[in-house]
Structure formats: structure tokens, C-alpha cells
Amino acid sequence: MCTPSGVWGIILKDESLIGNLLKRSVVFKSLKFRIFIIVLLVGIIPTSVMRALLIRSYENRAVNQRITDITNQCNILGSRLFEVGFFEDARDELINDELSLLSNLYDGRVLIIDDDFRIIKDTYEMSVGRTMVSKEVIACMNGSSNMNRYDSEHGFVEVTVPVSDTTGKIYGAMVASGSTDYIKTNKVNLDRRAWIVEITVGIFVLVIAYALSSTLLLPFEKVRRAISSAKEGYISELKRVDVPDYTETGEIMDAFYLLLDAIRETDEAREEFVANVSHELKTPLASMKVLSDSIRDSENVPIEMYREFMNDIAEEVDRENRIITDLLEIVKLERKTEKFEPEASDLDGIISDIVKMLEPLAKKRGIGLTYEKLKDVTADVDRLKFSRAIMNIVENAIKYNKDFGWVKIILDGDIQFAAITISDSGIGIPEGSVGKIFDRFYRADKSHSDEIKGNGLGLAISRSTILLHKGSVKVESKEGEGSTFIVKIPLRYEQ
Ligand SMILES: Nc1ncnc2c1ncn2[C@@H]1O[C@H](COP(=O)(O)OP(=O)(O)OP(=O)(O)O)[C@@H](O)[C@H]1O
Ligand SMILES: [Mg+2]
Known part of the structure; x- marks a missing residue:
């Protein structure tokens, strides 16, 4: 079984x-x-x-009952055997009748054995005179009170009791068997x-x-139906279905709607990005169209004017080109399609190069650009990409500064991280915009946006690059007072 x-x-x-x-x-x-x-x-x-x-x-109880009954009968008859001297003369009629009655009553057989192990009475009359030396009989002759066994296979119980006088002297043994067929039935x-x-x-x-x-x-099943109804294109209109029947189903639905919210957000961001890209790409084209139309439609235009218009068109082409290059850069960084090769680099060298490159831009507006190295720091970076990321931040610090302001770069590090802090005395970032300046195409403070040229892609490239280095970038800013950007990257790049 x-x-x-x-x-x-x-x-x-x-x-x-x-x-x-x-x-x-x-x-x-x-x-x-x-x-x-x-x-x-x-x-x-x-x-x-x-x-x-x-x-x-039931079987145990019935067998025990049968054994008790037979044992009681044997004990009663046993004392009578001794009284009538059955061991000297086994012909006592009354006793023989009672023994036959006992064997009939239990549908079995009764044997009386003397102290020489000789059978002196057999209710089947088959074994009188023979010797019987079973272990039960020997045990009884040696003083055991009674012995019994149950043979379930052949369907009987056998009881062996000693026959003794009042002093305890043993004269023989009585073996009585009884059928247990009725128990089987x-x-x-x-x-x-x-x-x-x-x-x-x-x-x-x-x-x-x-x-x-x-x-x-x-x-x-309700959960399954709710999840399968969230088909593509249907997500934005999907109504929340709660399945609070069990804690587990409630939790599954909560997790599902969290995932759905994340998908919705990605979806909206994608749509916004496409709209922004189209808008940003169309702006230079619209300017070029206006410029070229006005030249075409005017007659007798002086050559200087042609030149000026052509210069403006060339500027718009450059702008368009920059947007496309920056966009491609972001896509490559985020999709990790381009090779990324971090190698142990001296950050002091990288920052010094950036300062050298941007000094003329700062000088033009009388901005003091200073750089302080608190420690020599070597970190695993992709030189080209990392340099571009830091340069974007420093360039912003100059671009969004007041004339004759200052920009301060500090390089520091501990045993785990390199830290580059770029502070400026510039226009600052409005409180509500601080969280958005890393978004693609986002430009804070529209009043300045027109005067200061830019596409809103520089910080998006910086952040993607820093994340690629498993680092972080934080901003603290106060409108009208200035901003501080803190870039941290691990010294050892681990996959
Ligand atoms: N140091 C800063 N001080 C004040 N505002 C800043 C500073 N750095 C960034 N910003 C704000 O964050 C916006 C996003 O910056 P980001 O560098 O991404 O774009 P951009 O400078 O406008 O254009 P791009 O860098 O693509 O030429 C800027 O338009 C500006 O409003
Ligand atoms: Mg910028």
C-alpha cells in the first residue's frame, strides 16, 4: 500500500x-x-x-475474549481433573463429557498431558499415548501460569494451562484450542x-x-481576466480592477497596476519625446524656410544681405546638426550600443583639459573659472564620454552665469568614490525645475532660454554617461544665487 x-x-x-x-x-x-x-x-x-x-x-478484542473464555474454562476443569485423580485414571465419565462439551463449545480440541509429556486424553481420540513436547507445554510444566497463541492463518487460538494441586505441585498440562472462524466472518x-x-x-x-x-x-480567474484585458493600446483607458478576495490576489493586482503605471509613464515619456524631437527638429527648418523664402521672393537684394541670410541659414543647419548628433548620442548611451571602455584614468588631467577648453568662453564674459584638486584621483572611466559629461555641466555653469561671476571646480575622492563638484554664481534653477533639468529637451526658465542658446540635451547626455559609469549626479540650487552639481563615480568599475 x-x-x-x-x-x-x-x-x-x-x-x-x-x-x-x-x-x-x-x-x-x-x-x-x-x-x-x-x-x-x-x-x-x-x-x-x-x-x-x-x-x-475488533480482531484483537475478539481473539482476546476467545482466549480468556477458553482459559477460564480450562482453569475450572483443570482443578476438577486433579480432584477426581484424572492423571491416575482417565476414564471418569463426567470429566470426559465435560471435556467433549468444552471442545464442541469452542469448535476445537482438548488435550490432557501428564508430567511425562504423554497425552492421556484427546477429545479427537487420535493422539492418546503419544508424547507432546511443545514450548508452551514445557513452559507450563516449569511453572508458567498459562500460555496462548493465535494462528490467524489457520483460524484458531490455542491455550495451554498447567494443572496443579492446592500446594502448587504441577501434575500436567491442558491444551485447548478453539476456532476463530467466526472472527474471520x-x-x-x-x-x-x-x-x-x-x-x-x-x-x-x-x-x-x-x-x-x-x-x-x-x-x-478574475486576476487572469483583469490582466489579459490590459492589451496594447488599451492600457491608458484601462480601469483598475481590484480582486480583494484574498490578500495574495490583492497583492498581485497591486503589483500589476504598479507595473502598468510604469508602462504608462514610459509610454507617455516616449510620446512626449517624439513630440519634442519633431518640434525641435522643425524649428531650425522653419527658420531656414523663412530665410530662403525671403531671399527668393525679394528682387535686387544686395549681396551683403544674401551673405547675412546665408550665414543665418548655415547657423540653423549647424543647430539642426547638433540636435541630431546629441540625440543619437543619447540613444546610443541608453541602448548601450556603443563601445564603453572604462580604463584607469587620472581625473586631474581630464578636468584640466576641460578648463583649458572652456576658459576662452568664460573669459568672454569676465567669469572667473577656477579648479582645485584636493586629492590625486584615478578612476575607471571612458575618457571621451566622461570628459563630455563633465564638460556639459561646466559649460552650463558658464552659460547660465552672470557677467563677471565665478565657476569653481573641485576634485576630491575617498577610497571608494571620486567626487567632482561644480559650483557657480549663476542665475540658479527655479525650485520646480530642479527635478526636470536632466530630462531630454527640458530648459528651465523660459525668459532666459531665448537669450541663451541650447537644445536641452546636454544634461541628459551627462546623466546617461554618469549612470553608465555606475555613478550619480546631484544638484543643489537657489534661484538668483547659483547652483552646485556634485558628480560621484566609483573608482573601480565593476560589471
Ligand atoms: N548651472 C546652471 N545654472 C542654471 N541653470 C542651469 C544650469 N545648468 C543647467 N541649467 C538649466 O537646465 C537646463 C537644461 O540644461 P542642458 O544642459 O540639458 O540643456 P541646455 O544647456 O539648455 O542645452 P544644450 O546643453 O543641449 O546645449 C538649461 O536649459 C538650464 O535652464
Ligand atoms: Mg547645456
Whole structure:
């Protein structure tokens, strides 16, 4: 018979062929099926165990009762045997009748054995005069009170009791057997009734298991339907469906809507990006169109004017070109398509080069650009990309500064990180814009945007590059007072 743990072994763990087949089969993977089987087993196993225990306990009780009855009868008759001197003369009629009655009563056989192990009485009259040396008889002759055994296979019990006088002297032994066929018959009847009960319970449990497995999983079906209704293009209009039936289904739906919100945000950002790109690319084109139309439609235009218009057109072409180059740069950085080769680099050298390159721009407006190195710092960076990222921030610090202001760069580091701080005495960033300046095409403070040229892509490139180096960039700013950008990158780049 398969034990309950054996059944689990087959259902849950078995790595055998059948186990694998079960695991792979769609039906077995279904939670509904598993709940069904579990409820079924939980319902049926206890009934089966109870049936087996009931029958075993009935058998034990009935056999013990039979043994007690026969032992009592033997004890009574045993004392009489000694009184009538049966061991000297076994012909006492009354005793012989009572012995026959005893053997008939229990549908068995009675043997009387003297102290020489000789059978002096056999109710079957077959073995008188023979010797009987069984271990039970020997034990009784040696003083054991009584011995008995049950042979379930052949259906009888055998009781052996010593026959002794009042002083305890043993004269012989009495062996009485009794049939237990009626116990077998009762067992069969009992088993049949228990089966009927078990089958009834089984059918009942089957119905309950089916109903439970179906109803328990209804909330998960609701979850499935809610999730499958979130099809592409339908997401923005999707109404929230809560399934609070279980804590788990509630949590699944919460997690699902969080994911959906993230998808929505990405979707909106993508749409906004496309709109921004189209707008930004169209602006220089519109200017070029106006310029070229006005030259075409005017007559007798002086050559200086032609030249001026052509210069303006060339500037717009440059602007268009820069937008496209920057956009491609961002896309490459974010999709990680371009080679990224960080190597141990001296950051002091990189920053000094940037300062050299931007000094003329600062000088033009009387801005003091200073650089201070607090420590020698070597970090794993992609020189070209990292240099561009820092340059964008320093360039902004100059661009969005007041005339005769200052820009200060500080290089520092600890055992783990390199830190570059770029502070300026510029126009600052309005509070509501601080969180957005790294977004693509975002330009804070529209009043300045027209005077100061830019596409709103520089900081987006800087942030993507710094993130690629597994670093971070933070801003602190006060409108009208200035801004501080803090860039931190790990000294060792680890994949
Ligand atoms: N140091 C700063 N002080 C004040 N405002 C700043 C500073 N740095 C950035 N900003 C604001 O953040 C916006 C975004 O900067 P970003 O460098 O991305 O774009 P941009 O400078 O306008 O154009 P681009 O760098 O692409 O030529 C700027 O338009 C500006 O409003
Ligand atoms: Mg910029």
C-alpha cells in the first residue's frame, strides 16, 4: 500500500519518469488539479486508515475474549481433573463429557498431558499415548501460569494451562484450542460495511474537492481576466480592477497596476519625446524656410544681405546638426550600443583639459573659472564620454552665469568614490525645475532660454554617461544665487 508520504513523493518530488511526465503535464501543473487531489487525499486517507484500525482493533478484542473464555474454562476443569485423580485414571465419565462439551463449545480440541509429556486424553481420540513436547507445554510444566497463541492463518487460538494441586505441585498440562472462524466472518462483514461507508465518504469528498478547487480559484480567474484585458493600446483607458478576495490576489493586482503605471509613464515619456524631437527638429527648418523664402521672393537684394541670410541659414543647419548628433548620442548611451571602455584614468588631467577648453568662453564674459584638486584621483572611466559629461555641466555653469561671476571646480575622492563638484554664481534653477533639468529637451526658465542658446540635451547626455559609469549626479540650487552639481563615480568599475 502506498503511504501518505509516498503519495506526496510521487506527486511533488519524484524525479522518476512518471514524476517528470506528471510535472510536465499541463493538468498536473494546474493549481486546481492539485487542490482537488490534496482535498481528495485529505478526505480519503483518514477514512482508509480508520477502516484498517477498526478491523484490527475488533480482531484483537475478539481473539482476546476467545482466549480468556477458553482459559477460564480450562482453569475450572483443570482443578476438577486433579480432584477426581484424572492423571491416575482417565476414564471418569463426567470429566470426559465435560471435556467433549468444552471442545464442541469452542469448535476445537482438548488435550490432557501428564508430567511425562504423554497425552492421556484427546477429545479427537487420535493422539492418546503419544508424547507432546511443545514450548508452551514445557513452559507450563516449569511453572508458567498459562500460555496462548493465535494462528490467524489457520483460524484458531490455542491455550495451554498447567494443572496443579492446592500446594502448587504441577501434575500436567491442558491444551485447548478453539476456532476463530467466526472472527474471520465478522471481519469480512465489518470490512464490507466499512467499504460502503468509505465509498460514500469518498463520493462526498470528491464532490467537495471539485467544488472547493473550482471556487477557491475563482479570484485567480478574475486576476487572469483583469490582466489579459490590459492589451496594447488599451492600457491608458484601462480601469483598475481590484480582486480583494484574498490578500495574495490583492497583492498581485497591486503589483500589476504598479507595473502598468510604469508602462504608462514610459509610454507617455516616449510620446512626449517624439513630440519634442519633431518640434525641435522643425524649428531650425522653419527658420531656414523663412530665410530662403525671403531671399527668393525679394528682387535686387544686395549681396551683403544674401551673405547675412546665408550665414543665418548655415547657423540653423549647424543647430539642426547638433540636435541630431546629441540625440543619437543619447540613444546610443541608453541602448548601450556603443563601445564603453572604462580604463584607469587620472581625473586631474581630464578636468584640466576641460578648463583649458572652456576658459576662452568664460573669459568672454569676465567669469572667473577656477579648479582645485584636493586629492590625486584615478578612476575607471571612458575618457571621451566622461570628459563630455563633465564638460556639459561646466559649460552650463558658464552659460547660465552672470557677467563677471565665478565657476569653481573641485576634485576630491575617498577610497571608494571620486567626487567632482561644480559650483557657480549663476542665475540658479527655479525650485520646480530642479527635478526636470536632466530630462531630454527640458530648459528651465523660459525668459532666459531665448537669450541663451541650447537644445536641452546636454544634461541628459551627462546623466546617461554618469549612470553608465555606475555613478550619480546631484544638484543643489537657489534661484538668483547659483547652483552646485556634485558628480560621484566609483573608482573601480565593476560589471
Ligand atoms: N548651472 C546652471 N545654472 C542654471 N541653470 C542651469 C544650469 N545648468 C543647467 N541649467 C538649466 O537646465 C537646463 C537644461 O540644461 P542642458 O544642459 O540639458 O540643456 P541646455 O544647456 O539648455 O542645452 P544644450 O546643453 O543641449 O546645449 C538649461 O536649459 C538650464 O535652464
Ligand atoms: Mg547645456
